[in-house]
Amino acid sequence: MGVVTVVGLGSMGKAALYYLLKHTNHEVWGYDKSSEVVNNALSLGANAVRADVMDDSVTKKIASNSDVVLTAVPQSIADSLVIKLHDYGVNVVDLIFLWKFSDEVAGRVKNGPLVIPACGWAPGLTNLLAVAASSELDIVEEVGIHVGGNPVNPRPPLYYDLLFSVESTIEEYVRPATIMFNGELKNVDPLSFIYPFKTWLIEGDFSEFYTDGLSTLIVTMPKWFRTIKTMYERTIRWSRHLEVMRVLKDLGLLNNTDVLVKSLGNVLKPGVEDFSLTIVEAKGMINGEPAKIAFEGIDYAREGFTSMARLTGFTAAIVADLVAKKAIVGSGLVPIEEAYVRNRDVLRQVLNGLKAENVKFMLTKTVTAP
Structure with missing residues (x-):
């Protein structure tokens, strides 16, 4: 069992949180700056905190207290948040980071903790x-x-x-x-x-x-x-x-x-x-x-x-679970398709996880x- 934190508790993040709580034994946390969505997360049984995840002190706390962080934040802040979490030393699974591929952005996370980018429904x-x-x-x-x-x-x-x-x-x-x-x-x-x-x-x-x-x-x-x-x-x-x-x-x-x-x-x-x-x-x-x-x-x-929330949030949650269980391992940027090339059983585990819902x-x- 590990600690998996979901950052961003909108429709996609809430679906990911739901899946993790229902289908895994991890300690699950959620963060968002909206009181409403934090209360929704609390009603699911998650440990949920109202905070601005772009605040450096909050980001650092999340990274230090988590084995994996699943980020489901708006596109406008996704890249900067993922890079900050990576720099603070935690594994990250994100829904839209590198949705538009950039060599420059990819280079920022090529070493260090595992980053699985653009890992929702499509892409992902x-x-x-x-x-x-x-x-x-x-x-x-x-x-x-x-x-x-x-x-x-x-x-x-x-x-x-x-x-x-x-x-x-x-x-x-x-x-x-x-x-x-x-x-x-x-x-x-x-x-x-x-x-x-x-x-x-x-x-x-x-x-x-x-x-x-x-x-x-x-x-x-x-x-x-x-x-x-x-x-x-x-x-x-x-x-x-x-x-x-x-x-x-x-x-x-x-x-x-x-x-x-x-x-x-x-x-x-x-x-x-x-x-x-x-x-x-x-x-x-x-x-x-x-x-x-x-x-x-x-x-x-x-x-x-x-x-859309089911396919996006559940896929990301399954992958975060696999990272937390060390069924997916690696260093730096590892797209989900590369995780499959390294270990073809990833496909079976993802599809079985989706079939559970x-x-x-x-x-x-x-x-x-x-």
Whole structure:
């Protein structure tokens, strides 16, 4: 048993806290500056403290009293907090650190305590599934990640509900997405290409667009799979929603982020009943024949948690548990896909942990004979 501290007790952090309390024997602590969310954490049975985690004295105390810190703070402070905790000597699992990969930021944590970056649902779980699927192939040519959290009942005018922060939601539509095409990395405008999307998992009129979720995969995948030529993440939305967002883009209304945050913040309502789609595919060759490996799953809101919070918070909590139990070890920056390469049992443990909360994935292998 160790001490696992969750910093940031919003929807994702609360889900992580819930999982750790329910499924592990660790001593679990939570920190946030909001009295409301701290009280919610106390009601779950956690040791929860109201404090500003960006205060150096608080950060140092958290680091010295913890075996692992799971950080679920806003994107605006995630990088600086993770680096501070790392410098104070504690292992860290974070939801969005290095979501946009940076050599400079990665270099700040290349040695010392373990840091597992961008370890939520997407990126995070999707990274793990991408490398696991690719490892089933003899030759890897393409990896495609198709993910999306959406309201069960989409309502006008935006046909979307707020499932995480307004700022991060808008980022999906305005930040250039890094993808690999013909073996080279390139940046594309997210809404430049909108593709129809269908899946056997659910009926509905869906579309998808490029988003910037490859994170550390842009450096890890080419290192292990030198034949890879194509790699991307696309986010799935109800088609009506992307039609509206495309109009906003064409009118130039996506250019002023500050105004957009205020405007959409007044329109978007917090999501309650949502579902999340995850389809991760690797294509290439097995025994000289074309082949495809796919992980597919759908999850719905349950027990007061949105599906997005479940997938994000539970995945991070499972990984934090594995670090605390020393099932994942290492020094410095260790993306979750690298933890898998070092120990393939990580996949089984993560998927079994998710299954304990009724989150299930199906693995299919298709080999096409001539």
